[in-house]
Amino acid sequence: MIRAAWKSTAWMRLGWNSFRTSVQILLWLTATAVAAETTAIAASTPSLAAVSSGRGGLMLEQSAVAKEADSDSAASNNRPNGLQPFETTVRNLEKIEGLFTLYRNAEKGTLYLALSPQQLNHNYLLVATLDSGIGEAGLFSSWPLNDALIQFRRAPNNKLHLVVPNINFRHPPDQPGGQALLERSYSDSILAALNIISIEPETNVMLVDLGSLLLNNDPANILAALSWGLGGYSLNTSTSYVDQVQNFPSNLEIESVLGFSGGGDSFLFSGFASIPDARGFSLRVRYSWSDLPTNNGYQPRLADERVGYFVTAYQTPLDNRRQDPFVRYIQRWHLEKQDPTAQLSPPREPIVFWIENTVPEDYRAAIREGILMWNAAFEKIGFQNAIEVRQMPVDADWDPADIRYNTIRWSDSFQPWAEALGPVRVNPLTGEILDADIIIDANVIRHLTGSYRTLASNLDASEQFYGQLCGHRYQSYLAQWMLSQANHSLPQLLENPRQLAVVPEALQRQLRQRCVGLATAQQTAFGALALATLQLGSTDRLDLDTYIYQYLRALTAHEVGHTLGLRHNFRGSLMLSPAELHDPSITRSRGLVSSLMDYFPINLAPPGMPQGDYFPMRLGPYDEWAIEYGYKPIEAIHPQLEQQALRAIASRINQPELTYGTDEDAFTLLDPETNAFDLSNDPLQYAQWQMQNAQAVWQRLENGYLLPDESYSVLRDRFETVFNYYFNQALTVSNYVGGQRFNRQYPGDVDGRLPFEPIALEKQQAALETLQTYVFAADAFNFSPQLLNQLAPDRWYHWGSYGLVAPLDYPIYDRISLLQGIVLVDLLSANRLSRIQELELKANSAEVLTVSDLFASLQQGIWRELEADSVEIGLLRRGLQRHYLNILSGMVLRSYSQPTTFLELITVVETMSAPEDARVIARYQLRQLARQIDQVLRKQGRDLDVTTLAHLEDSRERIQQILNAQRVAQ
Structure with a gap:
């Protein structure tokens, strides 16, 4: 699950370090937007100096041969063709066979790539993954960086071009000359021009410097992918090198170590808290080169906007027979029955997930069950055990980053940005999913067991509070407000305040990603606090264990859904009535939600009601329907011939439990029921219940909920956790006023609903009454002086924990005024x-x-x-x-x-x-x-x-x- 957080008058009075940290985060995000929207990373950097390795790895040192080739010096030009003799060049180098042929010398740091003529103009998938991190600023172990379809192409003057072919435009095969027209109309992207060092005279095998390509040319554009997290650091080529090299018949795995230096101490950036010395650090980057599958029987499947799949799209501008120039394929695995005639058959090749050996044993069972939950959907369309789970041995001789393995990986971070992530690698020509890795951050367990402490130790209070603006326009205003304060540009900014609303899409994406992780943590934090304060008794420990188990299981299933190709469905929480939410006989037979692809909150019973399941325990009807659309075997020899059967499946969207709305629907804030962290077919009632739960927790805190050896800062953190949760419910309610439902339907769908349906008048009136009672009323926030005078911050002051300088006391007036003010402005x-x-x-x-x-x-x-x-x-x-x-x-x-x-x-x-x-x-x-x-x-x-x-x-x-x-x- 992946949502961002920030502040106002109270923020302006935070201590120096808290202020600076907040600005740092926003500057990193802004750097991403600038990099993505306005510029490109330079294609090359100066040659590397010779350095020695203390780790036994391959330090990239350009040999005399390579230097001559790279410089195109007069001496090399005097030789025939300006090339070095092949046998002389590779003599005494280790030859490594596999997808490509490599030559290397570990001592001298030489790494050459040998390409045969047959490998030119051939499609390869290049994937870059962050194999190590620093635990903050989005630089996390196992996180995906970039991937691209690439080709090597011969060019004049003994050059080899690394090219990303333009596959966004394709021509119909029955139109002669179409490809030539497209090539004149649309350019490919040339990433690098490599000097051919040598050519083998008999086979015409060409030799290029692969190490220089990886470190000097950045073929996967990873510096752009990392720019939002690098702050004041830049690549230090003298401390960068190529380390491990593993060559297999179908893939090449190379691990590079990139050194960064800079940082320093300034108003806006003082380096990272998680590294021992701010002047430098290193990141391990895994490059995976693989051959794309061809003629393997995979048939692309056309997408339908009524069913939520990620898509691979291209245009056919020369095909005048199409009303829509786009062709859209869903992204899915290649799944075929062993016995196509059997009603239920195992697949020829199952989808196999490996649980990494770093995952704590206590949580492996929940993760395994979360993965296998999807087999129920595949069984309904004829696949038995479509997904398998295997445990990675402790002494495994393979790396989880190897693109041949789909893994569930365990990561840790100092300042987490998401509780989990489910990236996939896809054939960009067909939409076939080739590889998937799910990353779960260890902080998820800390959040589930007491995150009201963890949040406070790793995030300042302003970040926690402003996390409730996630999904709203205000988060972008805050980013620009803070930046303008930092660089003293506020007067100019206010000459045209409308420009505050104009935020680059790349920055918005980064804000939303940060936002998701924080909002999710706040949800689970409140759940843990509510369990600890409202459900006291002999079953306390059992309840907390169940809470952790159910959440980890459902979280894993959500991420597996992404790796199966499914997008978010923020209407997936609308299936059950409020009265049905806590009836296990219903939630375990039909499901708690219609789709696990929603961001589901804790299903917390209001005071006085028996507690049911905290989180979904099975797939919902939408999940099964989406899998049917994507994976049901259909006998057809061409994607277009599947259309009739697929449309029949998609047309069932008129059924209430199959309703669908995804990210771009939710971000418009038009439909109050296309929303994250709501629940039931009456989210207004659910929000009221949760505000009552928040009030009940506050009352427990009023009555004293501190152990003798606990700091008063723990009470402050708990109070703030409840406040954030309350704020979230209020913003959910406000969106009903003037809201409209948006239905992804076609005219031929059965029930005749229109795409837009105004929210009923009584619902809007009920929303206003709820806000009057729980937000604006004179008695909405009654806290005793006894409680407020206990809300002291911690007084630790060291790396990673900077005590508040101001306000030292808890700014209760600012907090309440901002909550009320934001809701009123929203209305x-x-x-x-x-x-x-x-x-x-x-x-x-x-x-x-x-x-x-x-x-x-x-x-x-x-x-x-x-x-x-x-x-x-x-x-x-x-x-x-x-x-x-x-x-x-x-x-x-x-x-x-x-x-x-x-x-x-x-x-x-x-x-x-x-x-x-x-x-x-x-x-x-x-x-x-x-x-x-x-x-x-x-x-x-x-x-x-x-x-x-x-x-x-x-x-x-x-x-x-x-x-x-x-x-x-x-």
Whole structure:
């Protein structure tokens, strides 16, 4: 499962190191965007100096022969063809046969690649994986870096080009001359021009310097892939070398060690906390070269947007018979029955996963079961034991990074970015999955057993809190806000605040990835805390063991789903009613969710209800249906001839349990039910239950939940964990207002649903009532001074743990004000108001929430005190009411004062483009509010406490100024 986190006024008051760390993270992310959007990594670097190896590895030292060839010196040009004699060049070198022929000298650091003419213009898959990491900044062991289809092509002047062929455009085979036209229209990508050192006269085998290619030319573009995590470091060629080389008939495995230096201490970057000296570190990178399978009987399968598969796509611009120029293949394994006539048959070659020997024995059973869970879906389409699980021996003579093995790998990190990851390597011509490796971060266990401590030790409080903005537009605003503060560009930035919303897609992807890991950790952290505080008794230990087992099993199954080709399904949690969630007879026969490809939260029963399964224990109906679409054997000799059978499968999407919505659907924030970390067919009810659970945990903390030898910082961490969870539920609820369901349906699907369905009026009204009760109400956040005065931070100050300098006390007002403020801005954002306005045209007017309804409801709830016989307005309510006035003031005047906090910045950017109807209604509501305040002041003015009196008088004057200013402007 893979979501990012950040801060406002409270953030501005964090200590120096916490601030700097947050900015570092965002700068790394920004570097990725810049690298991806605007520039390319240089194709080569200066030649390496001769160095010696203290590890017995291959240090890359250019021999005299190689130096002459690389420099194209006058001396080499005087020789016939400028080449070295082949026998002389390879003499005394070890010959290594396999996919390619290699020659090497371990002592001198020589590594040559010999290519036969038959290997030219041939497709190979090059995969780069990070085989070691530093445990932070996204530089993690086992993480994928890049992969590419490459060819070696002969070029003039004794050059060999490393080329990525352009397979994005392909021509129909029945159109002569089509390929020549495409080649003139669209360019291939040349990654490197290698000097041919020597050619064998009889076989025409060409010799090139492979070590120089890997270290100087970066063929897999790994520096671009790593740029977002490298901070102030750059590649140090003098400490880089090629280490292990393993050559097999179908693949070549090479491990390079890349040295990095730089770092240093500056305002924005002071090096990594996990390395002993900030001046340098090294990363091991595994290069896997493999031959692509050909004529193996695999038939590509066409994709359908109603079923969630990753796709391999290309265009056929010369095929005028197609309405859509794209051809899209789903990504899937090559799975065939041993006996095609049998109703149930083992596959000819099963999908085999190896559990790496580093996975702790305590968790292997849960991981094994999570993998094998998918066999139930394959059995329904005729495959027996389609997936097998094997345990990697302790003394295995193979490496888990070897592309021939699909592995479940165990990793550890100092600052995790994701609990697990399931990358695959795919044949880019056909969509056939060739290899998969699932990485599980060891921190997942720490999160499950007490992550409220782990989170606090590795992440500052601002990151934890702002993790609740995951999936919302505000995370990108925060990134640019922090960067502008750091480089003093805030004044220029505020001249055009709209530019804050323009964030490169690469940066958005990195933010979302960071976001997923943090949000998932917060979910599991709250679950562990709730189990520890709400379900005390003799079964405590059993409950925690069950919690860990069920989550690890379901997490593994989710990642295996990705390696089978499946995308996320964020509508997968909508299958059961709230009442059914905790009935094991239902959840274990039908499933807890319709799809494991959702981001499922902990299924935590509300206070007073018996607890059922915490996490899904089996596949859901959608999972089985998706596997049917992707893997059901269909007798057809061409992908197009499968269309009728595939469309019949996909058309069943009208069944409620097969509904599907994926990442790009969720990120639009249009459909409140295409959402992560919600549950049941009534997510509003579920969110209410979870806010009740959060309140119950807070009450337990009020009553004292610290052991004598525990620090008060543990209590602070627990309190913050609950606050983050509560915030997440509030944002889930707010998205129902003005929401629309988006259905991935075709006109021919049976039930006749339309793609867009406005959320029912009663649902939107229920969402507003929930927010009034749990977010805006005067008694929504009642914490005793006894509890608040115990929320002390830890006072450790050393590498990896920097104590807060300010605020030393817990900023409860800032926390609550930001939560309320973000929710209020979310409800009154220009985007949401425009959607609500449009719903008047898209829904029956009697069944739609209007802009005026929304303003009236919010104003009545936020200013409810004005209806009381004796008015008294507390601190939090005064802050909320001022924020409400700020929003309406900006809408009415179409002008904004310069924001000084993150919340003010979001308010400006999110509301400045509100529709004209909203401006008119805002002005009307201000006039009504002024009358109410005036009545209270006339009737109760002498009886009001001074603070309430001052607040109301100030509010009345502000409203009058706003209305007068608008009248003057008109």
